[in-house]
Amino acid sequence: MNNLDKYNQVFCETFSVNSDVLGTNFSNDTIENWDSVLQLSLVTSIEDAFDVMFEPEEIMDFKSYEKGKVILLKYDVII
Amino acid sequence: MLVSRFKGFKIGALSVAVPSHKIQISDFYESFGKDLVDKFSEMAGVKQIAHTSLKQTASDLGFIAAEKVFESGKAKREDIGVLVFVSQKPDFRIPATSFVLQKRLGLGENVICQDINLACSGFIFGLQTSLSILSNLKGKKALLITADTSYKTMSPQDRTMFMLFGDSGSAVVLEKDDLNREQIFELAFRTNGDKFKSIITPAGAFRNRNLKPIDEVWSDDIVRNDYNTHMKGMAVFEFSITDVPKLINDFYKYTNTDASSYDNFILHQANLYILKQLSRKCKIPFEKIPLSIDRFGNNSSNSIPLVLSDHFSNADNKTLRLLISGFGAGLSWACGAINIDTQNILPIFISDDFFIE
Numbered sequence: 001m002n003n004l005d006k007y008n009q010v011f012c013e014t015f016s017v018n019s020d021v022l023g024t025n026f027s028n029d030t031i032e033n034w035d036s037v038l039q040l041s042l043v044t045s046i047e048d049a050f051d052v053m054f055e056p057e058e059i060m061d062f063k064s065y066e067k068g069k070v071i072l073l074k075y076d077v078i079i
Numbered sequence: 080m081l082v083s084r085f086k087g088f089k090i091g092a093l094s095v096a097v098p099s100h101k102i103q104i105s106d107f108y109e110s111f112g113k114d115l116v117d118k119f120s121e122m123a124g125v126k127q128i129a130h131t132s133l134k135q136t137a138s139d140l141g142f143i144a145a146e147k148v149f150e151s152g153k154a155k156r157e158d159i160g161v162l163v164f165v166s167q168k169p170d171f172r173i174p175a176t177s178f179v180l181q182k183r184l185g186l187g188e189n190v191i192c193q194d195i196n197l198a199c200s201g202f203i204f205g206l207q208t209s210l211s212i213l214s215n216l217k218g219k220k221a222l223l224i225t226a227d228t229s230y231k232t233m234s235p236q237d238r239t240m241f242m243l244f245g246d247s248g249s250a251v252v253l254e255k256d257d258l259n260r261e262q263i264f265e266l267a268f269r270t271n272g273d274k275f276k277s278i279i280t281p282a283g284a285f286r287n288r289n290l291k292p293i294d295e296v297w298s299d300d301i302v303r304n305d306y307n308t309h310m311k312g313m314a315v316f317e318f319s320i321t322d323v324p325k326l327i328n329d330f331y332k333y334t335n336t337d338a339s340s341y342d343n344f345i346l347h348q349a350n351l352y353i354l355k356q357l358s359r360k361c362k363i364p365f366e367k368i369p370l371s372i373d374r375f376g377n378n379s380s381n382s383i384p385l386v387l388s389d390h391f392s393n394a395d396n397k398t399l400r401l402l403i404s405g406f407g408a409g410l411s412w413a414c415g416a417i418n419i420d421t422q423n424i425l426p427i428f429i430s431d432d433f434f435i436e
Contacts, residue, residue, distance in 0.1 A: 016114055033115075035299055036312025037239050040352050041118040053359060056320040060313065 007079050010045045011065060014038055027064030050077045080329050085210040085264040089256035089418065091220065092153035094425040095388040096143035097247045097375070098131045104242060111238045119242055124351025128245035128376035131228045135433040137168040138176045140248025141224035142183050143430045151425055154252040156185055160219025161212045162192045165201035165380045168228045169194065180224060183434060199347045199407025201225055201380030203415055207266050209253050220254040227379035232280050234303035239312045243350065245376035249384035266415035267330045269322065277314050278408040281305040319353045323406045324360035327414050334416060338363045347382040347405040348372035387419065392426040
């Protein structure tokens with residue numbers, strides 16, 4: 001499984017969606033049930049999947065599918 | 080950072096009471112869906128919580144814990160000169176619940192009674208208040224009672240809070256330590272009233288006295304009314320993983336200590352993910368942070384006594400040097416270095432008793 005597949009799988013499992021809805025519009029502004037529980041669940045799962053640990057500001061900033069890719073790049077994880 | 084230093088005091092007894100009604104995390108599948116509940120449980124670390132009945136109040140749990148202290152013989156009623164009750168769920172609007180407990184416990188007239196309205200930081204603020212008063216009362220002991228029944232003001236539809244909070248009460252006796260006069264309790268505090276709305280129950284007191292309890296969908300898509308407690312989840316999370324570790328790291332510097340200076344870190348059981356973040360940000364080996372959140376959830380001001388009773392009531396007799404920290408509504412956050420002899424920690428007592436005056 002490549003990084004994009006792993007990344008998508010976490011989003012699909014966290015938000016119970018199909019991968020075809022993931023993209024530039026997938027964010028806490030557009031997803032109704034993206035609350036604090038799912039945000040922390042998402043971050044926890046991403047950290048586990050890529051063996052990283054985010055800084056507090058990165059956790060708070062992880063509010064969209066695209067933003068997550070930028071944050072992971074800081075850890076040399078290319079999606 | 081404000082720092083209070085108390086020399087020559089000790090914890091003479093610590094007791095905790097918990098209600099018997101246990102709720103498994105899977106019991107919430109029907110309300111919130113298995114998928115979300117399982118994700119919550121994995122992130123927050125909660126597998127089970129205990130709730131009081133509608134009749135049992137926070138003071139009942141505190142009373143039961145205090146009675147266990149007196150039954151153990153570690154303190155006598157006539158020794159108590161200070162009674163501090165920390166809770167956000169008092170018995171009445173007037174008087175303060177500490178007076179109700181004074182009567183119920185049969186403490187007599189020579190007692191200073193005070194209530195403190197605080198949640199998750201409350202144990203350490205309660206220690207500060209109790210020790211400050213005790214410092215000027217010769218030959219007396221303080222009884223610090225922390226207790227809460229947080230779920231009673233929560234919307235049952237609040238998926239961010241309703242699965243997280245459990246009920247319990249504790250009683251801690253503070254007294255002069257004549258055998259170890261150099262023993263130091265050092266406590267540090269910060270508060271931020273600018274963020275008082277971060278955790279709030281808007282109605283029920285006098286600012287919004289006559290609001291009708293109308294259930295509505297709030298901006299976070301959760302149905303609640305103004306009599307329900309609302310927590311801005313991500314804002315409180317951010318506070319927990321930025322301000323709290325900063326205070327602990329500042330405390331390390333102030334006291335010239337580090338994580339290796341303490342036997343254990345007894346931290347407010349906010350959620351498992353926050354505890355992992357605190358471990359990382361304060362360089363605390365995770366195994367030095369005892370966990371009770373899995374079986375009891377977040378117990379507000381009572382987290383610290385609950386963890387102590389849960390993990391150390393059956394330990395071999397020894398004196399532990401502990402770093403404690405609590406943080407929450409206000410916003411308020413605190414940490415401190417204390418000692419406790421494990422022989423003074425009583426086991427958790429389970430009771431559903433309630434006491435109607």
